[in-house]
Amino acid sequence: MQCLLVFMLIVLLLLCFSICEAFECEFDAENHQFKVADTIRVDQSGKGDFKTVQKAIDSIPSNNKKWIRILISPGVFREKVTIPCDKPCIFLEGAGRLLTRIEWNSHMRTCDSATLTSFPDSIVAKGITFKNFYNIPLATIPNIKNTVKPALAASIYGDKSAFYNCAFFGLQDTLWDVQGRHYFKNCYIEGAIDFIFGSGQSIYESCEINLTIGKYAPQYPNGYITAQGRNSSDDPSGFVFKSCVFTGTGKTYLGRAYGAYSRVIIYKSVMTDIIVASGWDAWTYVHHEYAIKLSHFIHIYVYIYIGDQSRFLLRGPTLLGEIFEILFVG
Numbered sequence: 328m329q330c331l332l333v334f335m336l337i338v339l340l341l342l343c344f345s346i347c348e349a350f351e352c353e354f355d356a357e358n359h360q361f362k363v364a365d366t367i368r369v370d371q372s373g374k375g376d377f378k379t380v381q382k383a384i385d386s387i388p389s390n391n392k393k394w395i396r397i398l399i400s401p402g403v404f405r406e407k408v409t410i411p412c413d414k415p416c417i418f419l420e421g422a423g424r425l426l427t428r429i430e431w432n433s434h435m436r437t438c439d440s441a442t443l444t445s446f447p448d449s450i451v452a453k454g455i456t457f458k459n460f461y462n463i464p465l466a467t468i469p470n471i472k473n474t475v476k477p478a479l480a481a482s483i484y485g486d487k488s489a490f491y492n493c494a495f496f497g498l499q500d501t502l503w504d505v506q507g508r509h510y511f512k513n514c515y516i517e518g519a520i521d522f523i524f525g526s527g528q529s530i531y532e533s534c535e536i537n538l539t540i541g542k543y544a545p546q547y548p549n550g551y552i553t554a555q556g557r558n559s560s561d562d563p564s565g566f567v568f569k570s571c572v573f574t575g576t577g578k579t580y581l582g583r584a585y586g587a588y589s590r591v592i593i594y595k596s597v598m599t600d601i602i603v604a605s606g607w608d609a610w611t612y613v614h615h616e617y618a619i620k621l622s623h624f625i626h627i628y629v630y631i632y633i634g635d636q637s638r639f640l641l642r643g644p645t646l647l648g649e650i651f652e653i654l655f656v657g
């Protein structure tokens with residue numbers, strides 16, 4: 328019996344932390360760029376190649392190395408989308424985050440509730456909203472606490488993944504930036520509790536972070552924007568917010584330490600009065616916190632989107648200097 332339990336636990340952990348093999352997509356050396364080799368169209372009206380995003384992903388051959396664009400028409404796609412390990416080099420392109428939305432409402436388990444789960448390296452998405460509508464609007468039952476459940480909009484496991492003009496809607500645990508080097512540009516991220524969390528090594532640039540905890544006061548008096556999971560001094564992970572806007576309703580901590588060396592850097596960003604005075608919460612690492620100024624750089628690799636919808640460059644490492652604020656708990 329005990330054996331079975333242990334076995335089940337291991338299976339569960341494997342499911343949660345499946346790590347794919349590193350993968351390089353085909354590079355056009357002559358032009359120094361990555362080029363989209365093929366486009367698959369997804370359209371609910373039947374005018375495309377497929378009616379669901381998942382069917383389009385499934386149609387790509389295993390271990391494909393060419394960049395494949397999946398062009399998704401305007402519409403609300405009620406489906407859970409998983410990009411498995413053997414499908415790297417996919418460019419998901421919507422009609423804009425106000426027009427193309429993928430949504431589902433799984434909840435409870437952090438590891439499999441996300442509306443988008445992306446496992447492989449080298450995934451780019453642009454102009455798509457990913458939403459988990461389980462907690463929105465929250466079905467509050469009077470006098471019963473904790474009706475909010477982890478319900479993820481996206482889990483990003485792969486390395487070298489980039490999101491342009493995307494939106495992520497949730498309440499608790501909206502965006503699991505699990506691990507790997509990620510770049511989020513001009514994205515909108517909404518939530519209330521630990522809504523950007525994980526051990527990713529990521530830059531969030533020109534993003535809008537919208538806190539919604541205000542709607543749930545007094546039951547939930549304050550929120551937490553980040554829960555970064557860096558767990559040792561040589562763990563390269565960390566979240567950098569560069570030129571972002573932090574807005575919303577209610578009060579929130581910028582983050583709480585999800586790992587003993589949790590690292591979040593906020594650079595040239597704008598904040599409204601939603602942030603509590605103390606800024607950060609050490610969570611289970613109380614009495615181990617110290618803030619340092621650091622002239623240190625974080626290295627990540629990013630896909631730079633060139634804009635004619637079919638090309639991107641892999642540029643790296645990106646160096647960010649002049650870092651002025653960091654939580655360094657250890």
Ligand SMILES: *[C@@H]1O[C@H](CO)[C@@H](O)[C@H](O)[C@H]1NC(C)=O
Nearest residue numbers: 506526556557558559562564
């Ligand atoms: C620390 O985090 C890394 C991912 O960033 C993970 O691979 C490793 O297992 C973690 N170690 C511990 C002790 O939790």
Ligand SMILES: *[C@@H]1O[C@H](CO)[C@@H](O)[C@H](O)[C@H]1NC(C)=O
Nearest residue numbers: 517535537538539574575576
């Ligand atoms: C923030 O989220 C709330 C709740 O979804 C919404 O009403 C509000 O318009 C959002 N704010 C911005 C600036 O997008």
